[in-house]
Amino acid sequence: MPPASSQPPRRQRPLRxxxxxxxxFDAAAADYDGWFEADGKLVFETExxxxxxxxxxxxxxWLEIGSGSGRFTDSLGIDVxxxxxxxLLRLATxxxxxxxxxxxxxxxxxxxxxxxxxxxxxxxxxxxPLSVLRETRRVLQPGGKMVLAEIPRTSPWGQLYDAExxxxxxxxxxxxxxxxxxxxxxxERGGFGLExxxxxxxxxxxxxxxxxxxxxxxxxxxxxxxxxAGKRGEAE
Ligand SMILES: C[S@@+](CC[C@H](N)C(=O)[O-])C[C@H]1O[C@@H](n2cnc3c(N)ncnc32)[C@H](O)[C@@H]1O
Numbered sequence: 746m747p748p749a750s751s752q753p754p755r756r757q758r759p760l761r762x763x764x765x766x767x768x769x770f771d772a773a774a775a776d777y778d779g780w781f782e783a784d785g786k787l788v789f790e791t792e793x794x795x796x797x798x799x800x801x802x803x804x805x806x807w808l809e810i811g812s813g814s815g816r817f818t819d820s821l822g823i824d825v826x827x828x829x830x831x832x833l834l835r836l837a838t839x840x841x842x843x844x845x846x847x848x849x850x851x852x853x854x855x856x857x858x859x860x861x862x863x864x865x866x867x868x869x870x871x872x873x874p875l876s877v878l879r880e881t882r883r884v885l886q887p888g889g890k891m892v893l894a895e896i897p898r899t900s901p902w903g904q905l906y907d908a909e910x911x912x913x914x915x916x917x918x919x920x921x922x923x924x925x926x927x928x929x930x931x932x933e934r935g936g937f938g939l940e941x942x943x944x945x946x947x948x949x950x951x952x953x954x955x956x957x958x959x960x961x962x963x964x965x966x967x968x969x970x971x972x973x974a975g976k977r978g979e980a981e
Contacts, residue, residue: 769915770813774832777916778814787953788946792969793820795945795959796865796894799973803890804860809842810849810877811867818842823863827852849877857886865894868931869920878935882976891937893972898922901949902968925963928972937974944970 770777781789800821812818812826815837826844828834837844847853849864850873862881871877881891896903903922910917923931932939945959946968963970 768830768832769919770830771832773916774814774830774836777833778816778836781816787956789816791945791948791953791957792894793817794956795943795969795971796821796863796892798943798959798961799892799941799971803892804886804888806859807861807863808852808854808859808884809863809865810852810881811864811870812837812842812844813867815840815842815844817863817865818844821863849880851876852880852884854884856883857889858884859889860886861890861892863892863894865892866896868893868895869922874931875935878931878937882936885976887976887979889976890940891932891974893928893932893974895928895970895972896922896968897925897928897970899924900946900966900968902946905950925970928970932972932974933977936977938977939972939974941973942970 796817806824809818809823809826812823812828813830813833815826817823818826818837819840819842823842826837826842827847827849828844829846829848831846834844834846845853849867849871862885864877864881868874868877885891896906898904898907906917906920907922910920929939942963943959943961944964944967945957947964947966948954948957960967
């Protein structure tokens with residue numbers, strides 16, 4: 746996720762019809778997406794590498810909730826994304842994976858459709874996180890997995906975004922980042938059992954000089970953690 750840009754966000758031609766809700770990501774979409782190829786290139790590659798650790802053996806098909814401009818969707822080979830931001834979806838149209846407009850709280854899919862559901866730095870932005878997790882459970886097949894990637898609030902990266910949010914940044918001011926215990930708590934309250942954790946981005950903001958090797962488990966200070974969880978109450 747990019748830190749505040751020094752450039753003012755470029756406005757996007759909206760893909761909305763009158764009455765559609767405006768996403769705070771719409772106006773910042775081009776800057777948000779451009780960061781991944783500029784200052785954020787090594788961060789993105791580091792995050793993709795951590796996510797790649799958990800891909801083997803995940804059953805197909807795969808859904809990403811809050812897929813934004815589709816960069817992770819494409820890089821990870823996810824089959825379909827869903828996101829409410831017309832501005833970000835517009836940027837996703839040139840990419841390989843399909844993306845729908847919609848919210849994680851009300852997924853337009855039948856139950857037991859997906860083998861894995863990814864939620865990558867999107868849960869802090871949704872209005873009703875537990876409803877998103879309930880929907881995730883519903884659309885997962887028996888034995889399916891949720892892959893939740895987050896920026897822990899207490900990491901240097903989380904602290905940076907928190908501070909920018911408190912300064913009124915249009916995107917970070919609406920993010921509710923979670924500490925490590927809060928992350929584990931929301932996974933469990935959502936009806937999931939934690940099965941695996943991968944951590945990365947121990948390099949601090951402004952000091953990322955290389956693509957980092959992911960570590961298994963919770964690494965203190967890691968700015969990006971990937972939690973894999975199964976539906977509780979299912980046989981492993
Ligand atoms: C920080 S971006 C992450 C996007 C993408 N996963 C990535 O990492 O590049 C957060 C995303 O959550 C999406 N979002 C916000 N509210 C949502 C909701 N209720 N359901 C699904 N996605 C939502 C935003 O539109 C935005 O694309």
